[in-house]
Amino acid sequence: MEFVTGIKEKETINIADIISGERYGSTVKLNGAVHTIRDMSEFAFVVLRKSEGLVQCVFEDGRLADFNIKSLREESTVEVEGIVHKEDRAPNGFEILLTKIIVLSEPAKETTMPIPISKWKLNTSLETKLALRPVSLRNIRERAIFKIQEGLVRGFRDFLFAQNFTEVRTPKIVAGNAEGGANVFKLEYFGKKAFLAQSPQFYKQTMVGIYDRVFEVAPVFRAEKHNTTRHLNEYTSMDFEMGYIESFEEIMEMEQAMLLYTFELLKREYEKELKILNIELPDITKIPAVRFDEAKRLVSEKYNRKIKNPYDLEPEEEVLIGKYFEEEYGSDFVFVTHYPSKKRPFYAMDDPKDPKYTLSFDLLFKGMEITTGGQRIHQYDEQVDKMVVRGMDPEDFTNYLMIHKHGMPPHGGLGIGLERLTMRLLNESNVRETTLFPRDVSKLEP
Amino acid sequence: MEFVTGIKEKETINIADIISGERYGSTVKLNGAVHTIRDMSEFAFVVLRKSEGLVQCVFEDGRLADFNIKSLREESTVEVEGIVHKEDRAPNGFEILLTKIIVLSEPAKETTMPIPISKWKLNTSLETKLALRPVSLRNIRERAIFKIQEGLVRGFRDFLFAQNFTEVRTPKIVAGNAEGGANVFKLEYFGKKAFLAQSPQFYKQTMVGIYDRVFEVAPVFRAEKHNTTRHLNEYTSMDFEMGYIESFEEIMEMEQAMLLYTFELLKREYEKELKILNIELPDITKIPAVRFDEAKRLVSEKYNRKIKNPYDLEPEEEVLIGKYFEEEYGSDFVFVTHYPSKKRPFYAMDDPKDPKYTLSFDLLFKGMEITTGGQRIHQYDEQVDKMVVRGMDPEDFTNYLMIHKHGMPPHGGLGIGLERLTMRLLNESNVRETTLFPRDVSKLEP
Known part of the structure; x- marks a missing residue:
């Protein structure tokens, strides 16, 4: 009988193994995709693309008797052998003088790349880039975007684990929806009507009754019919929910501390990608917090703009609030608090001091909402009353109300749009740039 | 202007802060849900439930002048103050002599728990437990199940990060599906037909062309019409895919090493839950690997069972293979390799030595499949040919075939069903026991 007993060490090594330095002068074996070939007649540069970065190899005529460059x-894709030399002009400071090339795989016959992925910047339209996503992502800058995104999720998770949060996974096929409205995808479910979850709201609140503090990073679905630069029909929501809060400000404090931790993680472990994308991480040691009505007033005064609707924020106002706090306080971030009750969902807790407003907030990053959060109603009667006032039937929410009925601690939480956070961090103007395979009204592939 | 500048230290402390020991004799403040009250006339035991475990508090008549027990x-939910005493018979070895109780929230008036969640074992049917999931999960054993599940995902991720895998998030609304067949959920998508992803297969392969090694932990959707103890219509798939493999055995080696790491993580960080659930972690230092046809032969001989269909495994045969390797090699796990080509998807690589079989495997855990994996076709012509032989139209897969057309390294990967892995580890007989909010033909709520 044969047994599987763990990973065998591979003969091929990585860039990290080489730049530790001790391999200089010796022969190494490594694999990668042929990123570019520059034939200089006497010799050729063959640049390999690996997950970690690029490796410059030198092919000298005659050295590999049986190989025709x-x-x-x-x-x-190839496996090569060669001698490592220090070479300051090459990526990572070394090059490899080839002594052997084995071709592992080839593209289809007589095809050429539809897009010059080895260029530093893909000077093509977003449309083309997205249509060719499976290969355009091979570009060094494009793929760096999603390493940064990986880092943002890691930061979120690692920080919350350290704060005694439990990770949960809640269903995406649901019978009813938390956020209401028309923007919900319908599904045929064995003869019953089902929906795709717009958010994990009901479930994450439920799980607070079980673990006190929970988080989830998962897809959410919004059937938004309008195609804008900041909306997606499927996106990744980073949600957390925490019990035993004394005020909704604790939620904002948790988010600020999480982002601070995450940016430090990026600095520490994603230095290469930050450099490739030329990202300067914003200072986030303190974030100004301003009431909704006050923010509207400040912006109206400074930018000489009439307040049209006192109970809503237009996207343009969001941009101006971002601008105001950048100019006045040098902050890319601002918490806007106490949103009007009528603009918040039925589970939002009203401010006891003025029930026209809620104990809630958005976080704006460079003038765009990346987070919505707040305290939730935890007492049964209060929740039922608010539903009734809104013309909702509590009978439709029996499963959700089970948690209020049987006791819930004061609690609240938030949801962060991962793609938007990445977009703002990278100063991109379209959220599709920071979505691996975006879904919108007209785009379902690739 | 107010600023948010990080988490304020809370006055309330956790169980971990107390069992470090130095709090004995001093007054502490903590919060929790009232799990049980046992009134003994002169005094009462009030047990608090916190995320970490239970805390026994003692209420003595007269000590809290203004509080009526x-x-x-x-x-x-309450916030209490009291003096910590060593008490070996209490959970975690201490109790708290109450000096103050503040009620933070209450269940609805005149309601009682529909299920005795404070009992050690919920002696109710699975049906009842699931119908009351939002509260039945408050039971100590029930919630321990999903902490173990959290640990399984952490192990998977942490191990793969250390092996230079990149975490990706791929779309769940898709235009076509990898696994084919009828068990796919259909969706109305702005007048177009769309589906819910049965697996991230196409996308994770695509991402190997970008990062060499990738993984994803995310929901997948299967419109299985049959209600069995081991099928769900939505489950969590832990997927990885790796490039530059020299053989498909490398994928099995990676999985075995990952599981070994994960079980060590459970031992280290989930000791409490392992104890609550009385779980003995199986030995996984080596896993036997047997060919599909050989496994069928061994089982047929030992258990005197006729081979009905040489190209398929019946669930009963899976059970017997599990039994065989437990009896003969003391292993709860067995890799079954080289599945027949006709039972594997069109992207599976056939064994060049005998194309009736594929370079693929399942991992059985106590007689149940928890993983399917294998090497994929990476050359364009080979993939197109196999599609054509199967009567598929390559034109329908233009986006997927883009990766083969423009070059892919030899690669393969696997998918692990998280809920099934948990189920087997816990010796549960129904996968719904280890699913937070299961979805099946008749269950869409809660």
């Missing part, structure tokens, strides 16, 4: 094609 | 209700 003309037969090597870009985007083939 | 008769008014306290189970499942209220």
